[in-house]
Amino acid sequence: MTTISNTTSSTSTGVTTDVYNRVAQTMAPATTAANKLNASITKDQTKLSALGQLQSALANFQQIAAGLTGAGLSTTASSSAKNVLTATSTGAAKAGTYALDVKQLAQGQFLTSEEFATGTDGKVGSGAPTTVKIDFGTTGGDKGFVTGAASASVTIDSSNNTPEGIAAAFKAAGVDVSVVKGDNGKYSLSIDGKDGAANSMRISVSGDAALKNLLTYDPTGTQKMKQTTAAQDAILTVDGKQITSASNTIKDTAIGGATLNLVGAGKSDVTIAAGASQIGDNLKSFVAAYNDLNAKMLKLQKGDLKSDTAMNQAISQMSMLLKTGGGTVSVTKLAAAGISQDKDGNMVLDDKKLQAALTTDSSAVASLFTTTDGRGIADLLSAKASALTSSSSVLTRETSLTTNEITNLNTKKASMTKALTAQANALAALYTAQAQTGAGSAFNGTGSGTLFDMLG
Secondary structure, eight states: OOOOSSSTTTTTTSHHHHHHHHHHHHHHHHHHHHHHHHHHHHHHHHHHHHHHHHHHHHHHHHHHHHSSSGGGEEEEEEOOOTEEEEEEOOOOOOOEEEEEEEOOOEEEEEEEOOOOOTTTOOOOOOOOOOOEEEEEEEEETOOOEEEEEEEEEEEEEEEEEHHHHHHHHHHTTTTTEEEEOOTTTTEEEEEEEEEEEGEEEEEEEESSHHHHHHHHHHHTTTSEEEEEEEBBBBEEEETTTTEESSSSEEESSSTTEEEEEESSSEEEEEEEEEEHHHHHHHHHHHHHHOOOOOOHHHHHHHHTTOOOHHHHHHHHHHHHHHHHHTSSHHHHHHHHHHHHEEESEEEEEEEHHHHHHHHHHHHHHHHHHTTTSSSSSHHHHHHHHHHHHHHSHHHHHHHHHHHHHHHHHHHHHHHHHHHHHHHHHHHHHHHHHHSSSSOSOOOOOOSSSSSTTTTT
């Protein structure tokens, strides 16, 4: 806004200072309500991000812990090029060095729509019942698009034909769609497909013409959306033998008894070492992984997930397992092997005690951490981390509820934006007429950066 020199000069929006001040004063209560709504959205978005961090931390620990169960405790897998891949052993891998060459990573298809503007009501299209069908399959080759066994269907009508509503409908059908709003106020939709060549998409639309013109994508026909990344499998060779995988996490099929996590194209040697001497090194890695998880949980508990149910459940149950041994592991024997817990819940490793215990009976030490029936402390902690991130967990339910709440708040925000814009227009026109400085409104409700863009 330009500098105002007196009460009769005009701002850059074409409204006099007097009118501006009168409208701002009249709409102050509505502005307060809008700010509260924005604060609620920000709070929920912060919580959703923190829940995602908790889930990721638990999953990372579970992956490491699972690799040390069974015979994996006495084996180790290492990569010579961690920018190409990392490797863990589950114990069945044959000792030796394997030459790997990662040709390409698995990736999902990525589609983006053209930019589009919503109506004054924040909606897209007429609201007529519309069915969007997403077929999954492979593309390329002489047969064109070849459908697989799975497909998804999305219904869009007047109840959900906002950009956020369309994205939510796709997500409910298992398809990841995000909304992008540009500086010009227009929107675009991005569809992020699952990894693997067999997850290429063909999207057909029946119903509303605007949605059909926005979302249709046929790899061998009409393409209203633009493909920026094609779906593909990971391709690598192991000692010259080619392996393909829909995922960048490859368990057993590349090297039996080992899990590979591909992170980039290139060459790497994977060395599998086995023997009792590996137990101590692997236990140190296990302790470090647990402490990394505990540090993350403590930070979240004191910060963005303070007093959160899922957060408190995770940190309490993981700590209690370590404190009690889960009823199957002797805490006294763990302490004798150099493993204890400090006041912050971290694992403490006394290397001198550990080495002495390994020298006396390495198999007895190993049995404290993993057994064939899954009753060791590493087994129990791995299982607990898996349960805490399962589809039926409190964490997953909280994530779903928070996501839905953000969607509902954004819908409410769109409605409030429309109402506030209309109110501001009416007041500006009224006060301008009263001041006899000309009729009309400076706010059309459709541009960006308007004087009363109360919701940002």
